[in-house]
Amino acid sequence: MKNKRLPVLVLVIVLIAAGAAAYWALHRPKAQTQTLTLYGNIDIRQVQLAFNDAGRIARLRVQEGDTVHKNQPVAQLDPARFQDAVNRAQAVLLAQQNILAKLRAGSRPQEIAGARAGVDAAQAALQNAEGTYKRQQTLVDADFLPRQTLDNAAQALKTAKADAQRAQQALSLALQGPRKEDIAAAQAQVQADQAALALARRELADTELRAPEAGVVENRILEEGDMAASQTPVMTIALNNPVWARAYVPERELGRLAPGMRARIFSDSFPGQAFDGWVGFISPTAEFTPKSVQTTELRAELVYRVRVYACNPQGRLRLGMPVTVEVPLRDNAPQQVPRHACAG
Known part of the structure; x- marks a missing residue:
């Protein structure tokens, strides 16, 4: 009779030990990760160039996709009547x-x-x-x-x-x-x-339209011979700098993040390549997770928008590109980093 009870007793002991192990595993304090991972998309600034005065466009000097530098002439109005003035x-x-x-x-x-x-x-x-x-x-x-x-x-x-x-x-x-x-x-x-x-x-000089910053011609809205007005854009230029990742950090992780912290940005388009960056802006107001995040649990969570500036010397990071942002939480004290630190 005793031999029959022994296996049952052993089974009970094993079950109790397994339950205790499971309880401890579920309720033990979790080790804090050393890297904060965020997900977002690349943003850039766009400029719609327009003339200060009305006139007929005499020349467009660039095509869509052309790279332009700061103060480069990109278009010109007919200067005859401005020279007469x-x-x-x-x-x-x-x-x-x-x-x-x-x-x-x-x-x-x-x-x-x-x-x-x-x-x-x-x-x-x-x-x-x-x-x-x-x-x-x-x-x-x-x-x-x-x-x-x-x-x-x-x-x-x-x-x-x-x-x-x-x-x-x-x-x-x-x-x-x-x-x-x-x-x-x-x-x-x-x-x-x-x-x-x-x-x-000044009006004569303004007949020459110049690029305000370095960038890429994204769209030619008007063509040579069109009448331009002061409120009618001639072309759109996507600026090369600054480039940043727009991401969102949950409220519970907000205290671990600060402007000036170093970061690395990864894109599926360039596997294994990390783009250096830094945290440049944290929104002071909370918002719901954007609808592009499809998980119902995440969609109902309050988050704060974060702007992580990126060094993009070869122009590989493009508008709207999904990226992963990793911010080291160890030995990463905030520093004063200008937004145009990667210019040139």
Whole structure:
């Protein structure tokens, strides 16, 4: 009887031991991983280039897929009417500068000499009118001439005095030169004309459309001969830098991540190749996991958007490419890394 109970007892002991082992395995503290793995997609910035002014496109210098560098000319408007505006502004400025120079120079010696001669002539005429009036008065008093003759002489004397005063004022103006207010007004007009010329030159320069940064021509929206407007894009350029992976970190892992930490980015398109990067941005607000994640459990979890900048010197990482991001959690203190650290 004892021999029959022994196997049962052994079986019970084995089951108890197995249950204890399973319970311990399920409830033991899990070792914290040394790498945080995130999943996301590659993002880049795109620029839609447009002219500042309306005009007809005379030339497009690049094709779709062409690589462009910063400040490279990519398109041009017909510059004819913009050049005419520059020529007109130059002529207006030159005319106003001459007016200002004339005012600053004041009266010429010949003008002052002419004003002095006018004063001398007016004084001579005044002296003659005074002598005539005195003689006419004597003859009228002696009843040799009618009273009307004396009145005419008096009127002539008054006119001569006014002419003498006017000549003296003209000489005074010639000696003093232009008014300070007139010079200031002319100078202000010169400054306005200089600004108008600078604007015309800027508009002429803006007929040349340039790439703001290095990138790749993604799309030519308009063609040569099309009419361009200030709000109508001519082409789209995908910028080479910065390139980043848009990923999402669960709230429970948020405390292990910080901007400036080093990271590595992997893509299925380049097996075994790691792209160096760093954590550049962590969203301050939570959101639900994007719908592109199909797992129901993950879709209901709150996450924080993370931007992990990547070095992409050969342009292998492309817009929308799915990637895996690995962030080492050991010996990976945050550092101050500029967003364009991989430029050039």
